Amino acid sequence: MNEHVGDRAVVLGGSVAGLFAARVLADFYRGVTVVDRDQLVGATGPRRAVPQGRHIHGLLARGQQIIEELFPGFTKEMAAGGVPTRDFGTSLGWHFNGRMIRKVETDLVCISPGRWLLEERMRARVGELSNVDFLDRTDVVGLEASPDGSRITGVAVHRRDDGGPGGRRSLPADLVVDATGRGSRTPRWLTELGYPRVGEEEVRMDLTYTTCDFQAPLATDPIGDDIAIISVATPGNPRGATFARLPDRYSVSLNGILGDRPPTDPDGFLEYVRSLPVPQIFESVRRAEPLTTPVSFHFPSSIRRRYERLARLPEGLLVLGDAACVFNPIYAQGMTVAAIGAVVLRQYLADGGRGAQRYFRDLARAIDPPWDMSAGGDLGFPGVAGRRGLKVRLGNAYMPRLQTAATRDPVVSRAFMRVAGLVDRPETLMRPAMVSRVLFPTLRRSNGG
Ligand SMILES: Cc1cc2nc3c(=O)[nH]c(=O)nc-3n(C[C@H](O)[C@H](O)[C@H](O)COP(=O)(O)OP(=O)(O)OC[C@H]3O[C@@H](n4cnc5c(N)ncnc54)[C@H](O)[C@@H]3O)c2cc1C
Numbered sequence: 092m093n094e095h096v097g098d099r100a101v102v103l104g105g106s107v108a109g110l111f112a113a114r115v116l117a118d119f120y121r122g123v124t125v126v127d128r129d130q131l132v133g134a135t136g137p138r139r140a141v142p143q144g145r146h147i148h149g150l151l152a153r154g155q156q157i158i159e160e161l162f163p164g165f166t167k168e169m170a171a172g173g174v175p176t177r178d179f180g181t182s183l184g185w186h187f188n189g190r191m192i193r194k195v196e197t198d199l200v201c202i203s204p205g206r207w208l209l210e211e212r213m214r215a216r217v218g219e220l221s222n223v224d225f226l227d228r229t230d231v232v233g234l235e236a237s238p239d240g241s242r243i244t245g246v247a248v249h250r251r252d253d254g255g256p257g258g259r260r261s262l263p264a265d266l267v268v269d270a271t272g273r274g275s276r277t278p279r280w281l282t283e284l285g286y287p288r289v290g291e292e293e294v295r296m297d298l299t300y301t302t303c304d305f306q307a308p309l310a311t312d313p314i315g316d317d318i319a320i321i322s323v324a325t326p327g328n329p330r331g332a333t334f335a336r337l338p339d340r341y342s343v344s345l346n347g348i349l350g351d352r353p354p355t356d357p358d359g360f361l362e363y364v365r366s367l368p369v370p371q372i373f374e375s376v377r378r379a380e381p382l383t384t385p386v387s388f389h390f391p392s393s394i395r396r397r398y399e400r401l402a403r404l405p406e407g408l409l410v411l412g413d414a415a416c417v418f419n420p421i422y423a424q425g426m427t428v429a430a431i432g433a434v435v436l437r438q439y440l441a442d443g444g445r446g447a448q449r450y451f452r453d454l455a456r457a458i459d460p461p462w463d464m465s466a467g468g469d470l471g472f473p474g475v476a477g478r479r480g481l482k483v484r485l486g487n488a489y490m491p492r493l494q495t496a497a498t499r500d501p502v503v504s505r506a507f508m509r510v511a512g513l514v515d516r517p518e519t520l521m522r523p524a525m526v527s528r529v530l531f532p533t534l535r536r537s538n539g540g
Contacts, residue, residue: 095121096444097265101246103231105131106141107426108412109270110213111433114161116268117220119440124226124262126248131214131227136207141272143420145386146302147333147344148206149319152179152199152512154427157434159200162216166202169212173338175203175318180508182318188327189368192497193504199512203318205337209426226262228252231271233280235261236405240284243267243407266444268409268436270429275414278396281405290400294466295392296419296475301353302344302388303360306380309341313371322369324348324421325491326472331421332364334372340382343372346421349474355385393419393469395462399451409450411436416458422465427513431457460516486517489529493520496529503528 100120102109105127116123125131129140137144150158158165170176180197204212217223226248233247245263269277278289314320314336324331324346330353331346345353345363353363364373394417398410412429435457439450463482470477471487479487497504506525509515519525 095119096440098122099124099264100266100268101126101262101264102268102270103246104270104272104412104414105129105214105225105227106138106270106272106412107210107213108272108414108429108432109268110210110217111157111161111429112268112270112411112436113217113223114213114220115433115437115440116266117217117223118437119444120265121222123220123223124264125217125223126226126229126231126246126262128230128251129227131225132218134227135211138207138210141206143300143388143390144206144210146206146300146388146420147319147335147342148209148426149333149335149423150202150204150209151423151427152197152201152509153514154430155179155200155202156514157427157430158213161430161433162213165212165216166200169202169204174208175316175336175338177201177316177318179512180505182316183508184314184317184320185508185511186320186322186369187491187494188325189322190495190498192494192507193499193501195501195505195508197505197508197512199509199514201318203335203337205342208338232259234267234277234284234408235263236284240286241405243405264407266407266409268411269414270410270412272413273394273417275396275410277408277410277414284405286403286405287401290397292395292397292466293392294419294469294475294477296348296390296469296472297350297392298346298348298390298419298421299352300344300346300388300390300420301355301360301363301385302342302383303357303376303385304337304382305341305343305376306382307336307340309375310378311375313375320369320372322367322372328368329472330363330367332367332369332372334375341375341379343376348472352387352389353385355387357381357385360385390420393417393466395458395466397455399448399455401448401451404447404451406445406447409436409439409447411454415454416462418461419465419469422461422468422511424461424465424513428458428461431513461513464510464517489521489526493529496532500528500532
């Protein structure tokens, strides 16, 4: 335990970002309360307030590293419980336009528990911390502030089963961390307190996910001990899919953009799978036994909230996870960026926890690379509206070449996976030696490189 920064921290939202926050805050506050509108204590399986959790949630390599750092032994515990666990570079078949990039050892770890088991195990580990408690089935209805509004002093909550106005009460806090996801009301609450409007960047791609689970074992099994086949949506082939092995089943999440909606009727679902440029996915599910009926999730846009650009911010309030930035899910970044945000939070608190602006500035720096990759990547699709600056245009001209080079060159493939896994920064793909491998492969071969 570090020196205490304060007495009580309150985390709004007990999903993945809230759990990361609670784990970090427990080292700096005497008590931490996690408030969520859903039932958390004793809950298993899908949660009503997190409908996206029914769809495949891949955990990127950097996310696994941070989970392991915050919850030592997590990965071993997962593997011992039957969760597929393998090298990030050899267990995932990443396909671009139907061609798979080279599989190569990375020494990075991929775990595939599925969204619910991951969240459940994280919640169990957070629940073991003696100074953390959960206040579930409780809505957060507002912020409470000092008379001059310069400091957030707590939140107003409403217990769901109390009913009526009597259910409302105050939860005082030295620090409030908002991890309530996309629907976060912090921007509105701040304007009500007299603060400027939080600027937002939005990239609209009108994405639909449709997912169906299948019984294990499969009659035709294209992946064996591997973890997933990913058919990445590209401007040339905008339909994408992930086929994943989970502890007790297989799952297929289809994605379509700009109004192309993968159907939820079983025949339409299979037809969509058949239309993908990676036939193995169709071969594996065409005769498989469905465990669920296909379900859809509509994702209109990615949103980045620019708290770091506000001229004034109150003390005692921070924002983490999707509440700060919602990423296009096809890049599987959201949970890992929440983990990276928790590391930023830990550093901020270790430095004394003063100056909310500093936290938001550091968080923005951490969000920049994944945002550039996903928002920039989305702008590679001609129908997606948005400004295409030079950086975006160069990136979208270079990446298809890099992906082609990665189908034959293991050095390029490893570098790509480290960047896609959010372990390395995207600039590593632009280093002269890498650019040369990508753009001039024959030169390298003739030089014996
Ligand atoms: C279709 C889809 C697929 C995805 N796939 C991936 C993937 O492969 N990999 C990945 O890393 N990420 C993926 N994501 C993103 C991922 O779901 C989120 O990044 C992740 O859930 C972290 O979000 P969060 O904890 O910030 O918010 P959420 O998970 O949305 O949770 C918010 C929590 O706040 C609570 N809450 C909200 N408002 C209130 C309130 N007023 N009072 C009390 N409680 C409240 C809710 O009950 C909920 O528990 C995907 C997203 C979608 C939509």
